[in-house]
Amino acid sequence: MDKKYNNKTFLGFSKKSYAWFEVLLVAIISIYIWVESPSLVPNSTDHNFFWPLFGPLLIALRYGFAKGFVCSLVTTAGLATIMNASGMLSNYPLSLAIGTIMVAMIAGEFHDYWHNINQKHILDHQYMAQKLDSFTQNYHLLKVSHDQLEQRTAGQTVSLRASINALHQIAAKHAEHRLEYLGQPYLNLMADIGGLEVAGIYLVSNGKINPTAAATLGDHHRLIDSDPMLFDMLETQKLLSPAKLEANQVHQSRYQLCIPLVDTRGVLQAAIIAENAKFFMLTPANVALLSLVANYAADLLSDEIITPILRPHQSDLFIDYLKRASYNKRHYGSDSSVVVCIDSDGRHLQVLDNTISYRRGADVYWSCRTSQGNAALAVLLPLTTAYDAQQYIVRLKELLKDQLGGDAKDIDILGPLSMSTDRSEIRKLMNELGAYDEDMATSSDHSL
Numbered sequence: 001m002d003k004k005y006n007n008k009t010f011l012g013f014s015k016k017s018y019a020w021f022e023v024l025l026v027a028i029i030s031i032y033i034w035v036e037s038p039s040l041v042p043n044s045t046d047h048n049f050f051w052p053l054f055g056p057l058l059i060a061l062r063y064g065f066a067k068g069f070v071c072s073l074v075t076t077a078g079l080a081t082i083m084n085a086s087g088m089l090s091n092y093p094l095s096l097a098i099g100t101i102m103v104a105m106i107a108g109e110f111h112d113y114w115h116n117i118n119q120k121h122i123l124d125h126q127y128m129a130q131k132l133d134s135f136t137q138n139y140h141l142l143k144v145s146h147d148q149l150e151q152r153t154a155g156q157t158v159s160l161r162a163s164i165n166a167l168h169q170i171a172a173k174h175a176e177h178r179l180e181y182l183g184q185p186y187l188n189l190m191a192d193i194g195g196l197e198v199a200g201i202y203l204v205s206n207g208k209i210n211p212t213a214a215a216t217l218g219d220h221h222r223l224i225d226s227d228p229m230l231f232d233m234l235e236t237q238k239l240l241s242p243a244k245l246e247a248n249q250v251h252q253s254r255y256q257l258c259i260p261l262v263d264t265r266g267v268l269q270a271a272i273i274a275e276n277a278k279f280f281m282l283t284p285a286n287v288a289l290l291s292l293v294a295n296y297a298a299d300l301l302s303d304e305i306i307t308p309i310l311r312p313h314q315s316d317l318f319i320d321y322l323k324r325a326s327y328n329k330r331h332y333g334s335d336s337s338v339v340v341c342i343d344s345d346g347r348h349l350q351v352l353d354n355t356i357s358y359r360r361g362a363d364v365y366w367s368c369r370t371s372q373g374n375a376a377l378a379v380l381l382p383l384t385t386a387y388d389a390q391q392y393i394v395r396l397k398e399l400l401k402d403q404l405g406g407d408a409k410d411i412d413i414l415g416p417l418s419m420s421t422d423r424s425e426i427r428k429l430m431n432e433l434g435a436y437d438e439d440m441a442t443s444s445d446h447s448l
Helices: 002-011 016-035 051-063 065-085 094-153 160-172 178-194 228-236 284-299 312-332 349-358 386-410 423-432 438-442
Strands: 196-205 215-217 257-262 268-277 337-343 364-369 375-381 411-418
Touching: 016 051, 016 065, 051 065, 051 094, 065 094, 160 178, 160 284, 178 196, 178 215, 178 268, 178 284, 196 257, 228 257, 228 268, 257 284, 268 284, 284 312, 312 364, 312 375, 312 423, 337 349, 337 386, 337 423, 349 364, 349 375, 349 386, 375 386, 386 411, 411 423
Parallel strands: none
Antiparallel strands: 196 215, 196 268, 257 268, 337 375, 337 411, 364 375
């Protein structure tokens, strides 16, 4: 109550009728004080302070220019009317009247300017308060979502790249019958990504599926050779699921997912067939990710591609890897990067070969030479953004510096080149390294 009373005292009334009534009342009081002032008496020598000035001044400070100006006009005009009626108009203090009006105008301008500044600050404060409330709400929502995500992902693989590296390590230990060792880790990874609950993985030879499952997930999994979705998957070598059916198509298959494992050479190595999967996890993004992981996993089942450390004559295979990386970027949004090291001095071939021993699981190394005969090493970093590739270059430079010291500057490092934005530069660089491909030379960026 006291705060409301103080606001009325200093800021005035918000209602216009009350405010104009106050203006009129103050003007009348000012006229009365002015009439009683000794300055109106002829030949008066009594010089007191000009108290009527306070009326229009206070109104101007409380309400602004308009009401202050009106109050001063009413005050001066009212005095003139009274003096005219009493025959004293000749003694009208014109200088005081003009001064009163000027003081009211100046005070009113000050009020309006100060009021505009305060309103701007009030609006800014309200806006920041709203932003703070919104930020607080979003923070709590994000915290709750983060907690839920931690609960859902507790115990799962740290990252997609880490999962593929782990599969590479398993494949490197077994020269034969790799699917027997990789089958269960494959299914577990696919379950994490696509929510598979009942599924099996099968070896495929010459387009025909082996009826014995290499590994299974869940209970009651069964292979039906005549299933239409399974038949279409073997025919098209594409991932199929109800999520990818057209609106007018009917799902008549026993299975929810049929995932082909096609290697970089385009050979169908195996297939994952799932009866049950968590429906809410079969989003287009997850389905695309399943296909992407299946492509990388298929390379581990190929005797030709199991160890992606390529010699100079295997340029065509390195091109196939690049095409697969470009395809993955276009269709799945998963970027890859290329880094090339060139021995400009011609004395460090052994050092370049030594760096291969530090290869990460999914990386592809191609030892080659430039058109000038200098030794070179081309590295494809799958599932690696340009930022992560730059970190790889930093580690590579530290490794070269440890081995060569000041001669590390003799190794030129080109990159990182992104499959997303630097396809033309990658094509030119491959031509320089002797990896010429007719499709690359004649097609647009949609090929590489």
